[in-house]
Amino acid sequence: MPWTWVSDRSRRLRDAWHVYDAVVWDRWLAVVFTGLAFVPALSIMSVQFGNLPGRPADAFTIVLILAQTLPLAVRTRWPAACLAINGASFVVHETVGYPMQFGTVTVYLALYSVGAHQERFRRVIAAVLSAAYVVLCVTMHLLGSPVLLSEFLVFYLLFAACWVLGAFVRGQRSQEAERRRLAAVAATAAERARIARELHDVVTHHVTGIVVQADSTQFVVTSPDRVGTALTTIGDAGRRALAELRHLLDVLEATGESATPVTGTMRDLVEQTRSGGQPVTLVEDGDQPALPIGVRLALYRAVQEGLTNAVKYAEGRPTTVRVDYRDDRVEAEVTNAAAVVSVGARSGLSGGRGLAGLRDRIGALGGELAAGEQPDGGFRLYASIPVGGAE
Template sequence: MSLQAGTRSSSSLTSPTSIGGALIEPQTIERRILGSRRSALIFALTVFVATVIPVLSVPISALVATQGQWDFPVPMALTLGLLVAGCAAQSAMLLVSDRHPALAVAGATAIYLALAIGLGVPKWLVPMQAVIAIALFLLATRTTALRGLLSLVVVVVVLVVGMLLWVLSLGEPLGVAIGFIVAESIAIVAIAGGAAVLGVWWGAQTRRLLLERHRADTARREHEKRVEEARGRERARIAQELHDVAGQHLAGLIALADAAMSLAPEHPERALELVEDVRNEGRFAAASLAGALADFRAVGATPIEATRDLRRADELVSYWQKRGMPLTIQSSGPLEELPAVVSTTAYRALQEALTNAAKHAPGAAVQVDLAHSPGMLELHVRNEPPRPGTEPLPGLNLGWGLTGMREHIDLLRGTMTSGDTADGGWGVRVRIPVAHID
C-alpha cells in the first residue's frame, strides 16, 4: 500500500487540540484510577471507548464515502477486528501502570507502532497516541524528572525510527519520507512531551505536598512531645508540692497535739482549745492536699498556683508563728530580683529547715536571716536548744532532708552547712551565688 493511500483520513483526527484537551484529565485521574481494581478497570474501559470510536470512525467514514467499496488489501473485517483488539490491548496496559509504569509505556508504544506499520495506516491511529501520553504521564508522576524525560525521549526515538524505516521500506521519495517523519515527530513530541512534562510537574507537586504533610505531622508530634514533657515537669513540681505540704502541715499538727498533751493535766481548757486548732489545721491540710491532688490529676490543666519562692517567705513564717513557733525573720536586699530557680530552691531549704526545727526542737525559738547581696544569696536558720521535757516529733521525714537539700543547692554551685550552735541549738546556713545565673 502506498503512503498516500494509507493516510486517507478525516483531517479532524489529526488535530492535536482535541487530543491535547483529553490530556488535561489525568492530573486528577492519577490519584483515583489506581486506588482500587474496580476504579482502574473503569478508567481503562473509558480510555478504550474514547480511543476505539475515533479510530474506527476513519475507515467507516471512508467506507460510507465510497459506497461500500473497500480499497485496502487487508480484509475489512480483519482490519476492524485488529483495530478494536489493538485499542483494547493498549488500554489494558494502563492497568499495570500502578506497579509497572515503564512496562505500561513500552506496551502502549509497541501496540501502536505494530498496528501503524502492520496495517500501514498511521493516520488512522492518531487517537492511540493519547494512550501513550497517558502512560507517560502516569510514569512521570511516579519517578524523577530526569527519568520521566528520558522515557519521553526513548518513546519518541522508537516511534520516529520505526516510522522512518517503514516509510523507506515503501520506496517513497526521500522528500516525501522526510516531510512525513517531520509531521509525525512534531505530533508525537507535542502530545507525549506535554503529558510527560505535566506528569513531572504533578509528581513534584504531589511530593511537595506529601513532604509538607510529613513536616506538619512531625511538628505535631514534636509539639505533643513537648506538651507531655511539660506535663511531666508540672506533675513532678506538684508531687514535690504535695511532699512539702504534707510535711509542713503534719509537723504543725503534731506540734499542736504535743502541746495539747502537755497542757492537758493542768490546763484542760487550754488543751481543748489546742485540740480545736488541731482539727482546724487538719481541715486546712486536707483542703491544701485536695487542691494539689486536683492539679496533679488534671492532665493538661494550668497550675492554679505558681511555684512558691522567697517572695512568699513571710507567709511561711506566719504559718509557723500561728502554730506556736517563736519565729523571727530578718531580710535584706531585693529578694524579688532573684533568679526563679535560686528563689525557689532557697524557699524549699527554708521550708525544710523550719520543719526540722519543729520536729527536733518543738517550742524552741527560731531565727531566720535572709540576705541578697550583689552576686550572692545567704540564708541562715538557727533554733535554740529544745525546751526541757520535750521530745522530737516522729514521722516528719517528708521533705527533701539534709541530703536532698544539699544536692539541690550543689546544682546551683552553692553550699550548705549544718550543725550544732554554740548554745546547743541547731543551725543551717545556705549560700547560693547568683551572678552566673540569668
C-alpha cells in the first residue's frame, strides 16, 4: 500500500531524527543553510522585504549572511538568541538594500524555533517582536519603500504563522510528554496493586491458618498431643509463608517471563488446609491441560482465597473444592457449610482485599468471579477462566 509505505518511511525518519542529539542536528542544519546561501541560483527563493533601491554586494554582505545562517546551530538550545541575531541581520540586510540571497529564508526557521522551543518570556518576546516589526515598517516607508500597508500586513501574518506553527508543535510535544507521564503513573499504580495482591494472596492464607490454630490451642491445653499437633501445624504454616515470601521477593527483583510467581499443586494446597484441621474434599473433573502461567496462577489464587475464607469464617466445617478442566476454560468452585459462629466473630481476620484483588486478576484474563452466601448459610466462591486468557 503506498500510504503504508509513506507512513513507515516517515516513522523511520522521525526515529532516526531522535537518535541524535538536537544540538548535533542544528549544527548540521546551520552548515547546510550556510552553504546554500552562497548558491546564486537559489536567490530567487529568498525573502525580499521592502523593495528598497539595490546596493551591490560587498564584504559586509558575507558577514550578514553568516549572521543569519550560523545562529541556527543554537536554535533549539537558545531559540531567543538565535532569533535576535538572525532577525537583526535580516533587518540590516533589507534596510541597506543588499541583493537577494537564500540565507534570508532562515528568519522563518528562527521564528518557528522560538515558538517551538522557547520556555520563558514567550509573551514578552512576541510583544517585542510585534513592536519591532511596526518600527521596521515605518523605517522602510521613510526610506522610500514602495510596499503598501496591506503587503506589510501579509508579511506580518506570514511571520506570525511560523511562530504559531512552532507553538502548535510545542503543544503536541507537551501533550505527548503528559501522556507518557500518565501512562508511567498508571503502570506504577498497576504494579503496586499487583504486588499488594500477590502479598495478600501469599500471606493471608498461611497467616489465617496460624491465627486459627493459635486461637484453638487455648481449648486443648489439657491434651498435650493435640497441643503438639497444633504447634506443628503453626510452625509448618509459618515456614511455608516465609518460603513463599522469599520466592515472591525473588520474583519482584526479576524481569521478563521469570517475574511470575510459581505456585504449588492444587492437591498440595488442599493438603495444607487439611493439616490445619479443616475438612476439605477435592474433586477434579477432566484432564488437566498445560495451562498458561497466568491462568494457572489465577486458578490457584481463587481456590486459595476460597479455602482462606472457609478457615476464617467456617472453621472445622466441611469444605469442598471442585475443579473442572474444559477445552476452552477452567472452572473452580469452593463451598463450605454454614459457619457455627457468626462472621463478625472473626471480623478481625478480614481485610476486605482478597475478593476485590482476585476479581481484578480474573477479569484481566477475560474470566468471571462470583462469591456470596448460600441459602443454607454456607459460602460459595466460583471462578471461570478462559484457557486462552494469558500466555
